[in-house]
Amino acid sequence: MLAPLLLGCAAAIKLTSPGPVFFRQNRYGRKGTPFQIYKFRTMRTELSDSSGVQQTVKGDPRITPVGAFLRRTSIDELPQLLNVLEGTMSIVGPRPHVPNMIAAGVRYEDFDHRYMRRHAVLPGITGLAQVRGYRGETDTYEAARGRLDHDLEYLRTASFWGDLKIVFGTLSKEFGRGSGY
Secondary structure (H helix, E strand, O other): OOHHHHHHHHHHHHHHOOOOOEEEEEEEOHHHOEEEEEEEOOEOHHHOOOOOOOOOOOOOOOEOHHHHHHHHHOHHHOOHHHHHHHOOOEEEOOOOOOOOOEEOOEEHHHHOOOHHHHHHOOOEEEOHHHHOOOOOOOOOHHHHHHHHHHHHHHHHHOOHHHHHHHHHHHHHHHHHHOOOO
8 A cells, every 4th residue: 555655755765866765774672682774765865874873953954855755744764664574663662763872962871771671672663752742853851851751651551552542643643744854
């Protein structure tokens, strides 16, 4: 069902900017084991930060025009379904971070001693933190703490029905209005 959308996105990326269609990056997986995440490429190849330490910010000059649309609608995340098929990700769970990601000016690993607990489960394409508004930059203490607190709350309260609510919340929030940049 998604094939026409995925092929259209691939063609738009390829026709509007040089470089690969897909972006791959190492992220923390279950038990902190690294894995490669797949996304549609949304940034100019020559300006991208493959380490992921430099977070995307609002108005980021690295993002292509097609990439801005893909991010705003979260369509750039759809290739992560390949990660789900591989068994390295789940549909719902804490979003996977890059190792050494900066949160409130320090590495997330140093930000809070509870940080690595969020890796007790497979990371997800979407999660509780995202549907509760903690998507995007973690440049403030409140944003970084909020994301981590919601990820840990998910671990305590995870259920099939809870996951369904998160999926429908994501579809409503992201594909309907879009908050990505």
